[in-house]
Amino acid sequence: MSETEKLHALNEEIELKSIINQTLQAFPNAFINRSNEIILEPRNNVYFRLEDVTTALDFKCKMFAWLSRPIAKSLNRYWSPKVLSSFNEVLGTNFTNGEMNRIYDRLGNDVNRPLTIRFIEFNYYLKLLER
Numbered sequence: 001m002s003e004t005e006k007l008h009a010l011n012e013e014i015e016l017k018s019i020i021n022q023t024l025q026a027f028p029n030a031f032i033n034r035s036n037e038i039i040l041e042p043r044n045n046v047y048f049r050l051e052d053v054t055t056a057l058d059f060k061c062k063m064f065a066w067l068s069r070p071i072a073k074s075l076n077r078y079w080s081p082k083v084l085s086s087f088n089e090v091l092g093t094n095f096t097n098g099e100m101n102r103i104y105d106r107l108g109n110d111v112n113r114p115l116t117i118r119f120i121e122f123n124y125y126l127k128l129l130e131r
Helices: 003-026 056-074 079-091 097-110 113-121
Strands: 037-041 046-049
Touching: 003 037, 003 056, 003 079, 037 079, 046 056, 056 079, 056 097, 056 113, 079 097, 097 113
Parallel strands: none
Antiparallel strands: 037 046
16 A cells, blocks of 8 residues: 555544544434444434444445434434434534435435435535435
């Protein structure tokens, strides 16, 4: 591995650890368990596995894949805004519940990882999610 590749890998590792730490701060009861799952909201079992997350981009993709549904569909009127607020804090976004419905429809459950990556790389441009 060249010095440039080592530096790139180190930068990616730092960026990933940074977003994980941001997430642990933004979600008040969040923790990582011994099964390498990040539990974001324990009371409502909102979590995802970290085992295949190697970059901050992977982490963001997982956020959209596994948090869009609880925010849009399954959390009650008390919890949905709280989780959405923390989600927005981590990603530096300002999504509404209606926008999360569209995000869930197109990106939830990791149904379209290439579109999720494009959505993130285009700074969360919602028009990309139109059919």
